[in-house]
Amino acid sequence: xxxxxxxxxxxxxxxxxxxxxxxxxxxxxxxxxxxxxxxxxxxxxxxxxxxxxxxxxxxxxxxxxxxxxxxxxxxxxxxxxxxxxxxxxxxxxxxxxxxxxxxxxxxxxxxxxxxxxxxxxxxxxxxxxxxxxxxxxxxxxxxxxxxxxxxxxxxxxxxxxxxxxxxxxxxxxxxxxxxxxxxxxxxxxxxxxxxxxxxxxxxxxxxxxxxxxxxxxxxxxxxxxxxxxxxxxxxxxxxxxxxxxxxxxxxxxxxxxxxxxxxxxxxxxxxxxxxxxxxxxxxxxxxxxxxxxxxxxxxxxxxxxxxxxxxxxxxxxxxxxxxxxxxxxxxxxxxxxxxxxxxxxxxxxxxxxxxxxxxxxxxxxxxxxxxxxxxxxxxxxxxxxxxxxxx
Amino acid sequence: xxxxxxxxxxxxxxxxxxxxxxxxxxxxxxxxxxxxxxxxxxxxxxxxxxxxxxxxxxxxxxxxxxxxxxxxxxxxxxxxxxxxxxxxxxxxxxxxxxxxxxxxxxxxxxxxxxxxxxxxxxxxxxxxxxxxxxxxxxxxxxxxxxxxxxxxxxxxxxxxxxxxxxxxxxxxxxxxxxxxxxxxxxxxxxxxxxxxxxxxxxxxxxxxxxxxxxxxxxxxxxxxxxxxxxxxxxxxxxxxxxxxxxxxxxxxxxxxxxxxxxxxxxxxxxxxxxxxxxxxxxxxxxxxxxxxxxxxxxxxxxxxxxxxxxxxxxxxxxxxxxxxxxxxxxxxxxxxxxxxxxxxxxxxxxxxxxxxxxxxxxxxxxxxxxxxxxxxxxxxxxxxxxxxxxxxxxxxxxxxxxxxxxxxxxxxxxxxxxxxxxxxxxxxxxxxxxxxxxxxxxxxxxxxxxxxxxxxxxxxxxxxxxxxxxxxxxxxxxxxxxxxxxxxxxxxxxxxxxxxxxxxxxxxxxxxxxxxxxxxxxxxxxxxxxxxxxxxxxxxxxxxxxxxxxxxxxxxxxxxxxxxxxxxxxxxxxxxxxxxx
Numbered sequence: 001x002x003x004x005x006x007x008x009x010x011x012x013x014x015x016x017x018x019x020x021x022x023x024x025x026x027x028x029x030x031x032x033x034x035x036x037x038x039x040x041x042x043x044x045x046x047x048x049x050x051x052x053x054x055x056x057x058x059x060x061x062x063x064x065x066x067x068x069x070x071x072x073x074x075x076x077x078x079x080x081x082x083x084x085x086x087x088x089x090x091x092x093x094x095x096x097x098x099x100x101x102x103x104x105x106x107x108x109x110x111x112x113x114x115x116x117x118x119x120x121x122x123x124x125x126x127x128x129x130x131x132x133x134x135x136x137x138x139x140x141x142x143x144x145x146x147x148x149x150x151x152x153x154x155x156x157x158x159x160x161x162x163x164x165x166x167x168x169x170x171x172x173x174x175x176x177x178x179x180x181x182x183x184x185x186x187x188x189x190x191x192x193x194x195x196x197x198x199x200x201x202x203x204x205x206x207x208x209x210x211x212x213x214x215x216x217x218x219x220x221x222x223x224x225x226x227x228x229x230x231x232x233x234x235x236x237x238x239x240x241x242x243x244x245x246x247x248x249x250x251x252x253x254x255x256x257x258x259x260x261x262x263x264x265x266x267x268x269x270x271x272x273x274x275x276x277x278x279x280x281x282x283x284x285x286x287x288x289x290x291x292x293x294x295x296x297x298x299x300x301x302x303x304x305x306x307x308x309x310x311x312x313x314x315x316x317x318x319x320x321x322x323x324x325x326x327x328x329x330x331x332x333x334x335x336x337x338x339x340x341x342x343x344x345x346x347x348x349x350x351x352x353x354x355x356x357x358x359x360x361x362x363x364x365x366x367x368x369x370x371x372x373x374x375x376x377x378x379x380x381x382x383x384x385x386x387x388x389x390x391x
Numbered sequence: 392x393x394x395x396x397x398x399x400x401x402x403x404x405x406x407x408x409x410x411x412x413x414x415x416x417x418x419x420x421x422x423x424x425x426x427x428x429x430x431x432x433x434x435x436x437x438x439x440x441x442x443x444x445x446x447x448x449x450x451x452x453x454x455x456x457x458x459x460x461x462x463x464x465x466x467x468x469x470x471x472x473x474x475x476x477x478x479x480x481x482x483x484x485x486x487x488x489x490x491x492x493x494x495x496x497x498x499x500x501x502x503x504x505x506x507x508x509x510x511x512x513x514x515x516x517x518x519x520x521x522x523x524x525x526x527x528x529x530x531x532x533x534x535x536x537x538x539x540x541x542x543x544x545x546x547x548x549x550x551x552x553x554x555x556x557x558x559x560x561x562x563x564x565x566x567x568x569x570x571x572x573x574x575x576x577x578x579x580x581x582x583x584x585x586x587x588x589x590x591x592x593x594x595x596x597x598x599x600x601x602x603x604x605x606x607x608x609x610x611x612x613x614x615x616x617x618x619x620x621x622x623x624x625x626x627x628x629x630x631x632x633x634x635x636x637x638x639x640x641x642x643x644x645x646x647x648x649x650x651x652x653x654x655x656x657x658x659x660x661x662x663x664x665x666x667x668x669x670x671x672x673x674x675x676x677x678x679x680x681x682x683x684x685x686x687x688x689x690x691x692x693x694x695x696x697x698x699x700x701x702x703x704x705x706x707x708x709x710x711x712x713x714x715x716x717x718x719x720x721x722x723x724x725x726x727x728x729x730x731x732x733x734x735x736x737x738x739x740x741x742x743x744x745x746x747x748x749x750x751x752x753x754x755x756x757x758x759x760x761x762x763x764x765x766x767x768x769x770x771x772x773x774x775x776x777x778x779x780x781x782x783x784x785x786x787x788x789x790x791x792x793x794x795x796x797x798x799x800x801x802x803x804x805x806x807x808x809x810x811x812x813x814x815x816x817x818x819x820x821x822x823x824x825x826x827x828x829x830x831x832x833x834x835x836x837x838x839x840x841x842x843x844x845x846x847x848x849x850x851x852x853x854x855x856x857x858x859x860x861x862x863x864x865x866x867x868x869x870x871x872x873x874x875x876x877x878x879x880x881x882x883x884x885x886x887x888x889x890x891x892x893x894x895x896x897x898x899x900x901x902x903x904x905x906x907x908x909x910x911x912x913x914x915x916x917x918x919x920x921x922x923x924x925x926x927x928x929x930x931x932x933x934x935x936x937x938x939x940x941x942x943x944x945x946x947x948x949x950x951x952x953x954x955x956x957x958x959x960x961x962x963x964x965x966x967x968x969x970x971x972x
Contacts, residue, residue: 076889096556098891099912120556120581265891 073177079103079141081128081167082148083116086223087182087253091145094257096120105137128163134170143178143264144171149195160198165205172209179213180264181206185275185341187217203273214263217275218256219341220248222365229291229299230369234377238300241288242309247281249342252360262352274348279361281342290363294370535923536562542604544568544591544632545611547579549887550846553915554608555584561919568600591628597635607636608918610846613864616857621864629868633843633875640842640877655736656727656834658800659719661702669719670694672704677712690715692804701740707824708806716749716803730795733837734778740828741768744809748777749785751799752792761785762792765808768827776835780970800832838878841928844918845872845881849905849933852886869931880927884914885935892916896937899964907936917961926965 078095082088083104095102096119104116108125117123126133128148138144146167150159171179183203187196206213232239256276263269282290292299349356541558545551546567558565559581566585569576577586589596591611601607609632613624644654660666672694692706692715704717723729735748745767753759762782766775782792809822847869850862872879885905892912898905917934921927 074889076891093560096553097560098893099553099910099915100891114582117582119559120552122578261891265894 073140073142074101075142075177077101077103077141078143078145079105079138080121081105081144081146083121085147085149086221087218087256088147089116090253090257091147091260092116092121093119094254094261095145098261103137103141105134128167129158131163131166131170134167135174138170138174138176141176143180144176145180145260145264147182156194156198160195161201164198164202168202168206168209168211172211177212178264178270179206179211180260181213181215183215183217185217185219185277185343186339207271212270214269214271215273216256216260216263217273218251219275219277219281219343220250221256222250222252222278222360222362225250225287225291225362225366226369229288230295230366230373233288233291233295233297233299234373236297236300238302239288240302240304241284242306243285243303244306245283247283247340247342249277249279249281249340250287250362251276251278252365255359259348259352259354262354266352269351274351275343276348277341277343277345279345279356279359281340282362287362290366291370294366295374533561533923539606539922540564540566540604541606541608541922542566542568542587542600544607544609544628546584547576548610548612549889549911550914550918551608551610552579553892553912554610554918555580557915557919559583566600566604568597591632592623594631594635597632598639601632601636601639604636604639606840606842606844606922607632608844608846608922610918612846612848613861616860618860618864621860622867625861625864626867626871629845630871630875633872633877636843637875637877655836656724656729656732658721658723658735658832658834659829660831661696661829662700664696667694667696667702669722671718673716673718675714675716676710677714692717701828702830703826703828704802704804705824705826706804707821708804709823712807714803714805716801718799718801720799721797728795729779729797729834730793731837732779732794732834734776734780734835736833736835737766737775737777738772738830738832739768739775740772740830741770742826743770744768744804744822744825744827746827747803747805748782749801749803750782750792750797751801752794752796759798760789762789772828772830778835802827838928839925840878840923841880841921842878843872843875843880844921845869845879846914846918847881847883847931849883849885849903849935851905852908873931878928879931880921880929881931882914882917882921883931883933884909885933887911887914897934897960897964898937899968900933900935901931901968903933905933905935907938909935920961921965924961924965926962929970930965930968932965932968 076099078100080088080092080095080102083092083102084106088104092102092104102121104121104123105126105128106116106123107127124137126137128134144167146164148159148163150156150163168179181202183199184196187200187203191197191200203215206215229239229241259276263274288299288301345356345359348354536558541563543551543555543558543565546555546565546569555565555567564585565581565583566587567580568587568589568591570588570590572586572588580586587600589600591597609629611624611628613620615621647654659669672692674690674692690706690708690710690713692704692708694702694704694717697703706715708715721729737748745765748764748766750762751759752762762784764777764782766777768775779792779794784791804825804827806823845868847865848861850858850865853861869881872881883905886908888908888910890910890912892910892915894910897909897913897917898907914934
């Protein structure tokens with residue numbers, strides 16, 4: 001581990017981030033490919049875990065960036081990781097509208113993310129799970145905004161932990177001047193949930209790395225509610241809910257993006273941990289009731305007791321091949337407690353200079369959605385229906 | 392619902408083959424209409440998206456088009472077939488398996504979602520989110536953006552780049568004029584931008600560029616300060632483009648045979664002796680001074696159709712304070728009102744005299760009030776534009792002119808305030824006589840919005856040695872745009888800075904008082920906002936950041952506007968500024 005750290009230190013001081021990508025690729029080929037077990041801090045599996053893992057940043061002590069001569073990187077040049085996601089795309093749009101030059105790291109895939117290019121962002125191909133693809137994409141980037149999370153169908157660890165560690169190391173080595181990381185609220189309090197544990201470890205890792213950074217913890221996205229509740233209610237399908245008393249302060253991703261950019265630009269937020277929460281915390285039942293009222297029709301609610309979820313999780317954990325599923329169900333642990341995923345925002349508003357009345361409330365958001373969608377449905381009513389196709 | 396979905400499946404899966412067979416049999420054509428009938432009898436379920444949670448499923452052919460069932464008998468027959476088919480499908484092990492998988496998958500997806508809090512993105516959510524982004528839910532979307540095509544000149548410049556992105560986010564169709572479409576340039580522009588190859592210095596190439604465009608944003612600037620270059624881009628370029636655009640608009644107006652919103656409204660045409668009948672010649676004096684009138688030479692005027700084919704209004708006024716006028720009641724074509732127009736254009740041949748145009752408005756329910764505007768003529772024929780905004784009420788207490796209420800038009804000659812026209816030297820002109828040939832009077836159509844946005848510069852931040860040259864070219868360009876007759880907005884930003892927009896308050900000003908810089912993104916934002924802002928039409932203004940005084944040294948409070956896409960800072964800022972400067 002020590003040898004790697006030395007290499008990276010060397011790499012860092014010897015490189016200015018505007019050197020040619022070719023050179024970087026060569027270097028990264030030799031030094032930045034590492035195997036997780038040798039390089040990564042041990043991430044304990046939830047069931048084996050005892051206490052907080054010891055994490056040390058192996059990317060070396062902070063050195064003043066930009067030692068080498070060269071044209072300075074423009075502060076308007078940003079890189080968005082996870083730009084195709086719910087939050088990422090709003091971040092990209094906001095950034096473009098504010099006049100940033102946006103680069104998006106997306107995985108090479110047959111159907112490229114054309115909408116990003118259509119808005120005027122530059123799309124570069126790279127994959128966090130393949131660290132050797134990262135350095136070339138970071139040339140000339142001032143700020144990294146990391147909104148990435150692994151897809152539900154893939155194991156959490158590869159993107160969210162190994163990929164992120166590689167990215168932070170690379171950012172550090174290339175003198176990226178700011179790193180914005182989106183985490184989950186209360187992730188330090190629930191180490192039994194793998195994703196939250198990983199997010200917390202990444203936060204720690206980022207702090208240790210010495211990069212200029214901002215960590216933003218989020219509670220829940222309003223946009224997620226559309227697919228989960230609003231659409232099934234409109235389609236007259238059954239809505240699944242739990243009887244959990246957990247409350248979540250949902251927030252509009254557009255607001256999150258707006259606040260994020262204010263935070264990026266303000267100097268006194270540097271290195272801080274911010275938590276963004278919506279104006280009010282809601283339980284699942286309350287959200288469903290609200291949707292029903294706005295849609296003007298009753299939902300066909302299937303309530304699943306939390307105990308069933310927990311039992312399923314225990315069951316799926318018994319088998320190797322269902323471990324991913326178990327990880328995903330891990331949030332049920334939180335659901336049993338009547339945790340409130342919310343935080344008073346007054347201080348944050350003050351810090352960022354934002355007016356509370358500019359933050360969208362869930363009532364307003366859903367009301368806008370239903371008004372628009374019901375109008376649109378009226379127009380589309382005669383159109384043909386298409387259903388899931390299964391072969 | 393479940394039955395409908397199950398019954399509909401074969402139509403999607405292997406319906407094509409069966410439809411073909413049924414076509415062969417002729418009598419079985421009910422089958423092809425069967426899925427339509429199924430829809431008919433069950434409550435159709437509303438789908439917002441095509442869910443594709445199973446990545447492995449190959450794309451299925453869409454259900455065959457369903458001819459509508461004609462009569463009741465056929466429908467019943469169809470219904471019978473439906474039940475048969477349903478039983479068949481139920482018995483089919485493949486169908487059963489498919490159904491059970493579908494149900495299980497859906498249930499499992501929902502179930503596992505319950506265990507999550509923040510991981511809400513699924514692949515099949517994307518279509519929903521995209522609905523939002525294209526539709527009215529999108530925070531950027533602007534009504535009217537959908538039908539607007541904007542031509543951006545200088546799309547790869549510092550301002551232009553951001554302008555293009557902002558336009559794309561707001562749902563405009565964007566055309567970009569580039570000099571050569573090589574890969575590097577193409578990569579800089581969003582994929583949906585239509586690229587036109589051309590050069591503003593070459594009028595022939597601009598004809599294609601303006602095709603189908605509603606608006607133009609001009610952010611190109613010369614790359615060097617060589618006079619030729621400056622002249623080509625900053626002056627001739629603007630001239631060529633405004634001309635091409637005006638030509639295109641005129642062509643559209645012609646195609647629509649005068650019914651286009653761009654065509655002028657004919658108020659009067661003097662082409663025959665009959666056309667003079669509506670007009671009435673009147674005499675009057677401003678003050679009743681009987682003594683003076685007795686000794687003055689009097690006045691006379693006539694309006695007649697001359698042998699050479701001109702309508703001539705001529706006469707003399709020797710009376711002090713006297714005037715003669717030619718007046719008519721306006722008869723507008725049905726359905727058109729003058730509020731859609733922004734001024735009058737007169738084609739007249741004067742002899743260098745100035746005349747007063749008087750409009751009478753109101754009168755039915757309220758007191759009729761008079762508004763006047765003075766225009767001068769040249770020797771020989773000329774076209775005079777008189778904007779409605781230049782009319783002032785005769786009685787200062789009257790409200791400003793509302794073109795909608797205008798019913799009477801008067802041309803008045805008075806010997807006061809006449810200046811000798813430039814004529815042959817030595818001819819003795821009597822300023823109290825006049826002769827005005829009239830050809831036509833038309834109303835100029837108004838545009839609510841600006842057609843052409845020009846990003847010019849204030850000149851600060853340019854090297855002193857070059858400033859003069861640059862400003863001269865820019866000024867000439869601005870002037871040619873103002874004269875083009877297009878609705879224009881000229882933005883003169885302070886020195887451009889590359890930083891994110893929306894950070895600092897902006898100051899809008901007319902007259903060279905700009906000292907601060909401004910971010911490119913803010914200039915781009917002003918361009919995009921001005922597209923649909925009626926207050927931005929026909930205005931030229933300087934804009935820069937608010938001057939931030941050192942603490943304790945503030946001399947006065949500045950009224951400035953913090954730009955954000957949510958607030959409309961532009962309208963209040965611009966409404967205070969003068970038009971047509």
